[in-house]
Amino acid sequence: MTGTPTVTRPTPFHVRTAERNRDNVWRARNGFTLPAHYGDARAEALAVRFSAIAADVSHRAWLRFTGARAGPLCARAFGQAVAAIEPGASRTVLWRADGGGVRGTGTLARLATGDFVLLSYVCDHAWFEDAAARFGVRLFEETGEAGLLALAGPFAAAILEVGGLAEAATLEPGRHRAFVWRGLDVTVSRWGVLGGYEIGCAADDAVIVFDRVMSAGAGLGLALAGEDAFATILMETGVAVPCADWAPARDPFATGPAPETLGLAELAGAAHATPPLVLAGIVLDSEEPAPRAAILKGSEIVGATLGSLYSPALKRAIALAQIAPAHAGAGTAIAARHAGDGAMTIEGTVVDLPFLPIPDQIRP
Amino acid sequence: MTEAAPRYDAIVIGGGVGGLVAAAHLAAGGFARSRLRVVLVEARNMLGGTAENLPFGDGFRGPVGGHAIYALDPASIGKLRLARRGLAFAERDMALVALRQGGRHIVLTRDVYACRATIAAHDTGDADRFPRFRREAFALARHMRSFWDGTAGAAADERPVLDRLARLSAAAWLDGWFASDALKAALAFDATSCGFSPLEPGSALALIWRWGLEACGLQGGSAQVAGGPGALAAALAKAAQASGVAIRTGAHVEAILYEGGRVVGVRLSTGEMLAAGVVLSSLDTRRTLLHLLPPEALPFGAAAALGAREGARAPASASVLLALNRPPAFAAGLSARALRGRFVFPERPDAIAEAKGAALTGLMPAELVVEATLPSEADPAHGPISQHVLSALIRFLPAQPAGGWASHRTALKDRLIAALEVFAPGLAQSVVGFEVLTPDDLAARYGDMSSQAADALGRLLAAPETRVRSVVPGLYFCGGAAEPATALSGRAARLAAALARADAKAEARA
Secondary structure, three states: OOOOOEEEEEOOOOHHHHHHHOOOOEEOOOOOOEEEOOOOOOHHHHHHHHHHEEEEEHHHEEEEEOOOOOHHHHHHHOOOOHOOOOOOOEEEEEOOOOOOEEEEEEEEEEEEEEEEEEOOOOOHHHHHHHHHHHOOEEEEEEOOEEEEEEEEEOHHHHHHHHOOOOHHOOOOOOEEEEEEEOOEEEEEOOOOOOOOOOOOOEHHHHHHHHHHHHHHHHHEEEEEHHHHHHHHHHHHHHOHHHEEOOOEEEEEEOOOOOOHHOHHHHHHHOOOOOOOOOOEEEEEEOOOOOOOOOOEOOOEEEEEEEEEEOOOOOOOOEEEEEHHHHHOOOOOOEEOOOOOOOEEEEEEEOOOOOOOOHHOOOOO | OOOOOEEEOEEEOOEEEHHHHHHHHOOOOOOOOOOOOOEEEEEOOOOOOOEEEEEEEEEEEOOOOOOOOOOHHHHHHHOOOOOOOOOOOEEEOEEEEEOOOEEEEEEEOOOOOHHHHHOOOEEEEHHHHHHHHHHHHHHHHHHHHHHHOOOOHHHHHHHHHHHHHHOOOOHHHHHHHOOOOHHHHHHHHHHHHHHHOOOEEOHHHHHHHHOOOOOOOOEEEOEEEEEOOHHHHHHHHHHHHHHHOEEEOOOOOOEEEOOOOOEEEEEEEOEEEEEEEEEEEOOOOOHHHHOOOOHHHOOOHHHHHHOOOOOOOOOEEEEEEEOOOOOOOOOOOOHHHHHHEEEEEEOOHHHHHHHHHHHHOOOOOOOOOOEEHHHHHHHHHHHHOOEEEEEEEEEEEOOOOOOOOOHOOOHHHHHHHHHHHHHHHOOOHHHEEEEEHHHHHHHHOOOOOHHOOOHHHHHOOOOHHHHHHHOOOOOEEHHHHHHOOOOOOOOHEEEHHHHHHHHHHHHHHO
16 A cells, blocks of 8 residues: 555546535545545445445556466465466455555456456555566556446346346356447456446546446436445445555554454465454444444453444444454344543444345345 | 475575585584485585685785684584684784874774773873773673574563664764774774764664674684685585585576475576475575565565665675785884784774765765785785785775776775875885775675675664574575674574574474
8 A cells, every 4th residue: 555645536437426426525535536425325325225326436446467477476465366266257355464464455356367457445556566576567556547336236237237238247246247338348347345246447438337327227226325325335244444444554564453353364364273353243232333442341341343334224333343252252242432532332232244135145 | 396306405505604504503413313414505616605715916815705703603613613624713812903194003902901002192081991991892792692692582681772772873882981083983993894884873783793792702802714714614614514515516506496385495507406495595685585586485575675675775895905025014013913903994983984975875985994904914824935915805885986896996906005005104015916806806706795784784683583584484594694794603504504403393393
């Protein structure tokens, strides 16, 4: 990661998202400005459960590795398992500092034999730059150079069919393919953790793609989701987002955060046999979120919350938390205590993740 | 990949002092039930690395590196029975002679009270304070030496002291004790052996490291090997051979082979492969990790840190040997004991700092920073009867001066002679032969060590194990790069051999 950019840029969809952002509320993400919401963040978050949402995700960091040794480079960076990714397929990956601390998570897709792309929440270009040179691999940061529109929810596939991308609707999760969509070159992928689709297009075509998607979804309850709603949906799905919910390792030799504490043990390969903390979900007996709060079992502190948001689907606040394994079982009653001014304690219950079904698994 | 290759238990890359010590200890110790098979591969056709006697002039020979030995590992001398194999010392406790224009040289010997006379010629207060300073500084150095040796396990206690010394310059430290520039320049000079100028933060730590070492059992001493440093190399080679080490000279390692997350051998430039689960490299860290290993072997953070230093500029050193037909006549004369010592100049600490500054910007320094010896004084075998050899190590020279070193070779020799002429009038007329090894020559013969010099403080502050054990399983460092400062030592090599044995045992148990 190159640090938080101080100057923000518009995404290729900005022209359209700006005119719908009636309250003119923005969030800065990875160097780009994105609408916080389009009037009602709760309604937008609920839409992914009942119909579908479209969200501008062009700001996601996009690193491309090309060259004959791109495969070995990715295997060194993300683990040997990525060597098995076929062209057209992808895999969720994490990468770690030398000391083992998690630096980032993302989706690694293989575009061709020697051509990989890493799509992640935050850019870690500097980490890969030196390694790419040593492997003789060319590294390009293409963040924001193309439009990427996420489509998720029970009607996401139907919207693609209505819009004329019926073939894309049949893509298996993790796959991607290029299509000519009524004269436009687009790539439809299924890389997202929400299980939906992403439509990638040239920046110049972004407005047309946006209009077509919105037009196709008009009769199917398609809602635009801003960043606030998207963050809620991700948390409901049990995804701890780097830089939002947890701080990625930045020292090259950092030992933390450990993958187990972020729910990423499976991606890390050799997991810690007895991790001191594990990721768990907490449903609070309140509508008030409790981010960065101590978790108490009786009078003993057994963990801490990461991010916490209000879930309109559960009508309660939810939180991702790092808890001692002994207290991480679903149904355990705990309390979250805010520190500082206005300190208060909120009762809650540990639940399994995800909080709610992944939107793709909801049948219309 | 290495299935058909000759198999060894360990491969040692480089036949310098570090490589020979590591190979001898490995083979002598053994980490398997059967006798350990160790092969040492050396690119040149001779062993010893910088511990070399270089023939020059008409029947002269002189030391290239190590005209004054101060860091040689006493444990290796004993365990490898180097005395029985021919290692002897012509001078066991060399004096430090800070040359002064017009006489009044400062001669620092082990007898601190004898030193007072030469110091008092500059400042009587300094002369009074010197015994106490020496006592306290040596006591601190004795306390700190366990950190670099890795013997006491008290690193955590020593860390605060280390950190404080790492921020302190030798000049500032000595300013608190002494008034005379002459004494301060003399005492601070040894910080240059670690690549520091006396004005730099960390140079105080370099002095403490240097004063904590022992030569011939004498703390802070320097010694001259009888027969020159080449005799040390010969004794070590005998020790290695006696331990059963297979030595291959003229074998240039082209790559270190890496499979399944660890090193598995080496490939020579002839294409021949040698297989072993343990590889010890006495080459510099960057060359070993970035150029010999495939990129898959290195974690990204470590590789980036090494790569960042790749372009780092560090001052270079040169070695000049002069053949003399009569001994130098130093102004005001020097005792026979002093003539067997180390002569150092310039006269001011600031001049050393200026030289380093100039070298870093690619310029030749206004005053040369020189440590010289007269090896023929203690060991006449260096040249024809009644002839003399002067060995000069010139520090803080630009790595790449304008026009390249080829065009500065003769000028460097002339400048050295002119500088010596100031202290020993008539020396120029006594020169009957010379040899100049510029930084380029030294790099071509022994490899480029400039990257190590660029990280002098980092090396001094690193715990022994982190200097020796690499980030790649099965790969260890045993040469000058693994020492706190580049010197003929063998300490790191002994530690590397011990760690390799311990790791192999642990793996075998697992």
